[in-house]
Amino acid sequence: MKRIINLIVNNKAYEIAVLPNRTLTQVLREDLNLLGTKEGCGIGDCGACTVILNGRPVNSCLVLAVQANGCNIQTIEGVADGNNLHPIQEAFVEYGAIQCGFCTPGMVLSAKSLLEKNPKPTEMEIREAISGNLCRCTGYQKIVEAIQAASKKMKKR
Amino acid sequence: MKSPQWIGRSVPRIDALDKVRGATRYASDIVLPEILWGGIKRSVYPHAYIKRIDTEKAKKQSSVVAVLTYEDVPGLNGFGIVVQDQPVLCRDKVRYVGDAIALVAAETEEALASGLDAIDVEYEPLPAVVDPVSAVTSDVLVHEKKPWQFSQGNIFWQNTIEHGDIESAFRDAYFVVENTYKTSRQMPGYMETESGVAAIDGDGNITIWCSGQHPHREQMQVARSLGYPLEKIRIISNPVGGAFGGKEEITIQIYLALLTLKTGRPVKIVLSRQESIVCGLKRHPMVIKIKTAVSEKGQLLGNDVTIYADTGAYASVGFGVLSLTMEAACGPYKIANARVTGYCVYTNNGISGAVRGFGTPQATFAMENQMNLIAERLGIDPVELRLKNALSRGDISPLGYRVAQSLETRTILEKIRDFQTWKDREKWKKKKTNPWIKRGVGIAIGIHPVGYGKNLPDTGRASIKIDEKGIFHIACGCPDLGQGNATCYAQIGAEALKCPISMVRVIFGDSSLAPNSSASSSSRAVYATGNAIIDGAKKMLKAIIYAVSELYCIEKEGLLIKNSTIYGRQSMKKICSYRDIASVLIEKELDTAQGVFDVPNAESPFEAYCIPHYVYSAIGNIVRLEVDTSTGQCHIKDIISIPDCGVVINPMGLEGQAEGGSLMGAGYALLEDVMIKDGITITDELSTSKIYTALDAPKIKVLPVEGYEESGPFGAKGIAEAVTVAVAPAVTHAILDATGVLPDSIPVTPERLFMAMKDTRRY
Numbered sequence: 024m025k026r027i028i029n030l031i032v033n034n035k036a037y038e039i040a041v042l043p044n045r046t047l048t049q050v051l052r053e054d055l056n057l058l059g060t061k062e063g064c065g066i067g068d069c070g071a072c073t074v075i076l077n078g079r080p081v082n083s084c085l086v087l088a089v090q091a092n093g094c095n096i097q098t099i100e101g102v103a104d105g106n107n108l109h110p111i112q113e114a115f116v117e118y119g120a121i122q123c124g125f126c127t128p129g130m131v132l133s134a135k136s137l138l139e140k141n142p143k144p145t146e147m148e149i150r151e152a153i154s155g156n157l158c159r160c161t162g163y164q165k166i167v168e169a170i171q172a173a174s175k176k177m178k179k180r
Numbered sequence: 181m182k183s184p185q186w187i188g189r190s191v192p193r194i195d196a197l198d199k200v201r202g203a204t205r206y207a208s209d210i211v212l213p214e215i216l217w218g219g220i221k222r223s224v225y226p227h228a229y230i231k232r233i234d235t236e237k238a239k240k241q242s243s244v245v246a247v248l249t250y251e252d253v254p255g256l257n258g259f260g261i262v263v264q265d266q267p268v269l270c271r272d273k274v275r276y277v278g279d280a281i282a283l284v285a286a287e288t289e290e291a292l293a294s295g296l297d298a299i300d301v302e303y304e305p306l307p308a309v310v311d312p313v314s315a316v317t318s319d320v321l322v323h324e325k326k327p328w329q330f331s332q333g334n335i336f337w338q339n340t341i342e343h344g345d346i347e348s349a350f351r352d353a354y355f356v357v358e359n360t361y362k363t364s365r366q367m368p369g370y371m372e373t374e375s376g377v378a379a380i381d382g383d384g385n386i387t388i389w390c391s392g393q394h395p396h397r398e399q400m401q402v403a404r405s406l407g408y409p410l411e412k413i414r415i416i417s418n419p420v421g422g423a424f425g426g427k428e429e430i431t432i433q434i435y436l437a438l439l440t441l442k443t444g445r446p447v448k449i450v451l452s453r454q455e456s457i458v459c460g461l462k463r464h465p466m467v468i469k470i471k472t473a474v475s476e477k478g479q480l481l482g483n484d485v486t487i488y489a490d491t492g493a494y495a496s497v498g499f500g501v502l503s504l505t506m507e508a509a510c511g512p513y514k515i516a517n518a519r520v521t522g523y524c525v526y527t528n529n530g531i532s533g534a535v536r537g538f539g540t541p542q543a544t545f546a547m548e549n550q551m552n553l554i555a556e557r558l559g560i561d562p563v564e565l566r567l568k569n570a571l572s573r574g575d576i577s578p579l580g581y582r583v584a585q586s587l588e589t590r591t592i593l594e595k596i597r598d599f600q601t602w603k604d605r606e607k608w609k610k611k612k613t614n615p616w617i618k619r620g621v622g623i624a625i626g627i628h629p630v631g632y633g634k635n636l637p638d639t640g641r642a643s644i645k646i647d648e649k650g651i652f653h654i655a656c657g658c659p660d661l662g663q664g665n666a667t668c669y670a671q672i673g674a675e676a677l678k679c680p681i682s683m684v685r686v687i688f689g690d691s692s693l694a695p696n697s698s699a700s701s702s703s704r705a706v707y708a709t710g711n712a713i714i715d716g717a718k719k720m721l722k723a724i725i726y727a728v729s730e731l732y733c734i735e736k737e738g739l740l741i742k743n744s745t746i747y748g749r750q751s752m753k754k755i756c757s758y759r760d761i762a763s764v765l766i767e768k769e770l771d772t773a774q775g776v777f778d779v780p781n782a783e784s785p786f787e788a789y790c791i792p793h794y795v796y797s798a799i800g801n802i803v804r805l806e807v808d809t810s811t812g813q814c815h816i817k818d819i820i821s822i823p824d825c826g827v828v829i830n831p832m833g834l835e836g837q838a839e840g841g842s843l844m845g846a847g848y849a850l851l852e853d854v855m856i857k858d859g860i861t862i863t864d865e866l867s868t869s870k871i872y873t874a875l876d877a878p879k880i881k882v883l884p885v886e887g888y889e890e891s892g893p894f895g896a897k898g899i900a901e902a903v904t905v906a907v908a909p910a911v912t913h914a915i916l917d918a919t920g921v922l923p924d925s926i927p928v929t930p931e932r933l934f935m936a937m938k939d940t941r942r943y
Contacts, residue, residue: 059202
């Protein structure tokens with residue numbers, strides 16, 4: 024039987040009826056059409072589905088939509104301010120941190136969650152923060168450099 | 181030559197903005213009205229006869245719309261790039277756990293799962309063929325009917341290439357080094373699993389959105405299995421969420437097309453990660469036996485190599501992979517006498533196919549380790565040994581062909597020799613640390629060909645069209661898998677068309693909107709298609725000059741083009757811009773130019789397909805690592821990657837390739853192995869079939885050597901694969917340096933190294 028849940032996603036309030044076995048990934052993608060959130064494994068190994076839930080990065084494939092009832096969620100679609108990219112997004116573009124792009128939304132959200140709590144992370148802290156986000160293309164080098172650059176950019180603003 | 185405007189610049193990816201905003205729509209993101217979920221019923225046995233397939237219960241389920249078996253394949257029930265030995269849907273036999281038996285389309289994901297469950301398959305299990313070496317003489321045949329004219333029993337293909345007098349080399353040898361190496365089953369590891377959507381319109385035109393590496397070949401394979409007109413199939417392979425060779429073969433395109441054709445509705449298939457790991461193509465596991473004859477002074481006199489490649493249940497490109505292993509088996513060295521024998525063998529171990537490096541990493545691992553053993557035996561510096569024997573342009577290769585084009589192996593070795601990390605290695609090793617930690621520094625070099633190779637059609641094509649605003653639309657079929665070739669196309673286009681990159685658009689990965697530029701594989705995407713773009717651009721500029729000359733009554737010779745403007749050659753007076761002349765070109769039907777480039781054929785003393793190649797890229801690596809002698813755990817501190825890719829078109833893009841390729845090589849050395857036991861995949865998740873995370877990944881530094889390849893676009897060569905081929909032997913060299921033990925099997929797991937160290941009785 025469906026249950027009614029309330030979500031705030033990217034500062035917008037939603038009231039949706041969901042089946043109790045639906046994951047947050049499924050509801051974001053299929054009910055709210057927020058297709059920027061990717062699913063790479065469905066069991067919490069790859070981090071492609073990372074979203075920020077009440078300020079913390081989570082694998083949305085491991086969260087049931089009903090568990091997220093009443094929560095505040097940010098997806099990749101809510102990171103840029105209209106046409107203005109977030110400094111993390113700018114740095115990802117400038118530093119070549121994107122190749123195939125499938126891990127990028129989750130990677131950006133993990134980075135954002137880190138920098139919000141720790142504006143000046145060390146390299147190890149950055150690597151730890153994105154260690155749940157797998158990327159096969161880049162070797163992580165340019166992603167780490169982009170997050171370091173974003174940290175500097177955000178300090179200036 | 182004028183200094184280039186766009187070549188050599190770190191232009192950001194042309195698709196980066198959409199990707200970073202999450203706006204890029206991958207195939208699995210496509211939403212269409214009335215869409216069905218499609219899925220595949222797969223074999224649970226590695227080797228069995230099918231006695232009965234009962235679909236009645238599944239068909240009766242209310243939300244199941246269609247159930248298809250082999251009887252529903254209208255055309256050829258087989259696919260494969262070289263030989264069509266893989267059934268679209270199995271009829272009487274399954275050959276690996278995961279072989280496709282039936283298809284289901286259903287209204288929901290849940291109904292799909294229940295429909296697949298309801299299909300009842302009765303099997304008569306057969307003994308599984310699991311070892312590629314004993315498979316050669318086994319009575320149990322994976323394919324009872326000969327799949328190819330060259331096949332024999334379980335040997336899909338075998339070949340021997342001999343050059344010089346190998347027996348005399350061993351007679352004259354001061355010493356001989358002999359060893360057997362084993363390599364693992366590495367998965368490509370793309371983050372986007374095989375996913376796609378197909379839809380059919382009222383006229384029967386089928387569109388398939390599915391990431392693959394060669395839209396036109398996929399179109400042909402789909403049409404062949406559907407018995408359907410080619411022009412009614414359109415493949416859109418853009419964007420691609422990673423491929424690394426693993427999507428070069430058909431994955432799910434035929435299944436999507438069959439289901440949409442049967443139901444008349446759009447269908448989506450998304451493989452689960454587990455299904456993707458079990459059924460996806462892997463790097464061929466190989467057993468390589470090498471015997472190397474060496475002179476007193478360290479000259480390589482002869483090399484005798486035997487290779488067994490496990491191609492799994494179906495051949496795919498196994499023939500090509502083994503060919504490249506044979507080509508690379510003697511390394512980038514001058515060896516006057518060589519004999520290389522290879523067996524590409526069927527087993528019931530999943531399917532092997534193209535994976536970044538395509539047979540070269542296996543050979544490089546084996547031969548570079550031979551070099552390490554030889555240097556140890558002679559007590560000479562490993563770089564000096566390699567310099568003494570290095571193969572350069574103009575030299576005769578061990579297989580007897582002349583290296584025709586640029587090859588900077590010596591420059592790479594000199595760069596390694598003079599590199600501070602290498603020179604200071606003893607100092608670094610002596611730095612204070614825990615007593616159970618040992619440090620080591622290793623090096624390795626390798627080469628990898630660019631293009632398909634001898635006697636294989638290998639053509640790059642590009643169509644360039646100017647629109648009324650003077651914007652150039654460059655269309656080429658070759659998709660961008662993430663490696664960044666499309667951004668290189670924009671740079672090459674802007675350079676060749678003498679305009680800013682903002683005036684260039686690139687259309688790629690679409691069988692209808694772009695000409696067939698062959699596959700995004702074989703490190704050929706920038707080399708072949710880039711050259712085709714230059715050819716098309718020349719024709720376009722010629723058309724522009726012609727149109728201006730007609731319109732303004734000026735001799736063509738009196739005109740020149742600079743910065744998207746046409747000038748009088750003498751006066752340097754501006755005549756008009758591209759935008760001004762665009763409508764004239766359109767009116768005269770001169771607005772489109774077709775560019776073509778045929779990759780040149782290599783010359784060789786032996787008749788073969790695929791090898792040798794006309795152009796090679798080269799690579800050198802330095803690896804520093806620490807070994808915990810109490811556990812056998814290795815931790816790579818850093819990797820230096822020194823590629824020779826000719827002229828660098830996009831330094832940031834090259835670094836991205838070399839960094840990603842280095843980490844894939846590091847995983848190959850220490851971590852990655854999709855383990856199959858008795859035909860059953862036992863590491864079928866990302867948590868067990870591991871790839872590196874950011875936390876374990878070493879620092880990677882990329883320092884390209886300066887090179888120039890005359891046959892390449894603005895002097896460039898392909899590099900996507902070379903960057904990955906020499907990392908594993910550099911890692912094992914570093915382990916040898918640290919522990920005195922040379923691992924001959926990869927991945928070097930802690931258990932393996934720990935036991936090998938114990939065996940020496942020094943630990």
